[in-house]
Amino acid sequence: MNSTSALEQLAEIELQKEEEEDEDQSCVTDGPSTNSCSSDPSHPYYDVARHGIVQVCGDDKFGRKLIVFSSCCLPPSHQLNHRRLLEYLKFTLDQYVEMDYILVYFHHGLRSGNKPSLKWLREAYAEFDRKYKKNMKTLFVVHPTNFIRIVWNIFKPLISHKFGKKLIYVNYLTELREHLNYEQLIIPADVLRHDEKLRLAQKGGPAPSVKTPPPRPPLPTQQFGVSLQYLREKNMEAIIPLVLSQTVTYLKEKGLNTEGIFRRSARVQIIKDVQKLYNLGKPVDFNEFNDVHVAAVILKTFLRELPEPLLTFNVYTHIQDFLNVESSLRVSRCRQLMEDLPEHNFIVAKYLLSFLYTVSQQSVENRMSPSNLSCVFGVNLLRPPHGSLSLSSLTPINMFTEILIQHFPSVFGSRCPPRPDHPLTLTTQPLPRTKHCFLPIL
Template sequence: MGEDRLGRRVVTFSCCRMPPSHELNHRRLLEYLKYTLDQYVESDYTVVYFHYGLSSRNKPSLGWLQSAYKEFDRKYKKSLKALYVVHPTNFLKVLRTLFKPLISHKFGKKVTYFNYLSELREHLKYDQLIVPPEVLRYDEELRQLHRGRPPPPARTPPPRPPLPTQQFGVSLQYLKDKNQGELIPPVLRATVTHLRQKGLRTEGLFRRSASVQTVREVQRLYNQGKPVDFDDYGDIHIPAAILKTFLRELPQPLLTFEAYEQILGITSVESSLRVTRCRQILQSLPEHNYAVLSYLIGFLHEVSQESIFNKMNSSRLACVFGLNLIWPSQGASSLSALVPLNLFTELLIEYYGQVFSAREARGVLGAGSAEAGERGGPLAGGCAGDGRTAGPTAPAVPPRPLTEARRPL
């Protein structure tokens, strides 16, 4: 599991360890696939399929493939932005011809075939992918076999020191030094201000994609110190994508590498103590990170308060922002890490006033202050759930009418 160039989550599947057909319970396989994808379908995602390893011994029947395609309803297909098939064979080409009448033109455009693993680098953060060793060996064999036809080289930006006006890919300290000591980075403040004014009730805010070309153009303008007016683009999802991109391109995650293992332990904490544990973990953050995090989470809490309109409750926001706020110093977060990372993020959003109140009461700068006090328990939901939680909150933002019924924990 990793990310593509736009920060969308990437799910990988491989055939190389699939058991023989007579040992394979195809119904259970389908349930496993759906269970895995359910962790991602609340936001845009990409699938990488490693075809190597499929043989006559473990190949499912055409009837099963047809029924499986029908099982994956609109909720799976809508958020899927790309399906990358690596090491395709003639079997796949025949299969695509057979299934063409069943596959919509829109879905067919999402499928891309790659002959070599290196071709993925153009579209994905390849070093974050977990590629089975069997696939790596097969890819090397193909390279040796077709040595006269090397794959196209991956494009990488030339190394250079950051511009004085650089906004993306530089540290919070760099931004503070270049902006007269301002703690909140200009890009973050601009996107939050615009979204707060014009996007709080936009359905699917932060879930829907924006034009890749436009996002890169806005990044370029910011990095060159040129003015950006989001009204000129006529798409509220542009500033939403820019905000997520800014967080992803920080050299160190906003929650810091040091907090990663502590956050993974949140699921082992007793329910009634999880909010307190979140506060304790945040106490170890550098003051600057804490201030920026408080500003961001305060805004996301506002977004969640409008979920009756935007459909983005704290659970769905956590699925989008979890891996944008924290990731390990080496490699990518494992699938098992998603549950605690998203749970921690959901707690921050849902219980914003309680999580951030104690430190701000001591004078640390942030997005605002709130009355201290801990009421209710932690969240137990995930990306596949509705994310509604029990217990009232004490938000630091102006209170709004509750928009969702709450469920017991």
């Protein structure tokens, strides 16, 4: 028996031992994904997609797409064509392979009865050529076991040193918070329960989560990670936040015809540097970067880091039953929810959605239809007040956001927000109390 065969046998033994040690043999998940792809029987890979094994769930902190593979969602092998699974994985990645992306692999739930063969893994690695591997910036393996480490040793001769450096083992879900926008992750319930079980099983070891000191008070010039109210109090001359105004102005001028705008990332260090400039109150000139994706990522980052999302926690609670609203009434329901926003949120939301509506009008060139834009911005405009987004919440979020963009004139009225090169200014008089009525001085 050669060394590879011995390792394969050892891997099988380890997997069986892990199954025996796990008291809960069953895989309990939230059920099949309810996103638009997996719930549509006309989808070319509906037979695979309906299980929710592969999910695309927003961006990380630097605008890179998050793609999740959940082993616990794999059905028994006789119920799934693994060749089709490989084709579906490539089909999903092909939509994002031209940009940087992050792959999160939830290992828990892999069993002897549902795991693809090692031959399948070899074929998968061979078929994912350089275009897939180059732009995958990190592979997070969550809840690794001895089985994973043995399999890694089997594949080590095939894997380049550069690709190997992208692998990061994550023992507890809390560790992902250091790297990703955790709230956007789609985490099956079975994985959450397993993580809790591991944490409770710790005996005398350090807690998996590291205590952090209380956050420092924000700088007077802080732009990221502070509320709309804070920004307005510190800069009484502008209702539209500086970051939003400047990125929209630049993107309207330079980015409307850029294919894949908002779907591609930018260099992480550049994004960090731009955020630092903004937070220190220093000027930012996006023309210096010669890359429209820098401004696009900064815009998404600003929205994502608001302590309360732009469309508020209250709206999130109302749209969870959005699918139950009759199609003919959805636009009016959206209008009602927008009118109920706090006045400042309404003004800023109208400004942003007007811009996204303009972007969608150029979708022939930029490939960003209202549907595509909703997938990008939905999770940045709405999120629950506690915990992470669930599988079932994504569909109403995206549908709601798509209607806001596609039917912007009907939802927000015929009056458009002021041009971004003439930001709203305030007089010393308070805003008129008429609901969502304001008098800009241009």
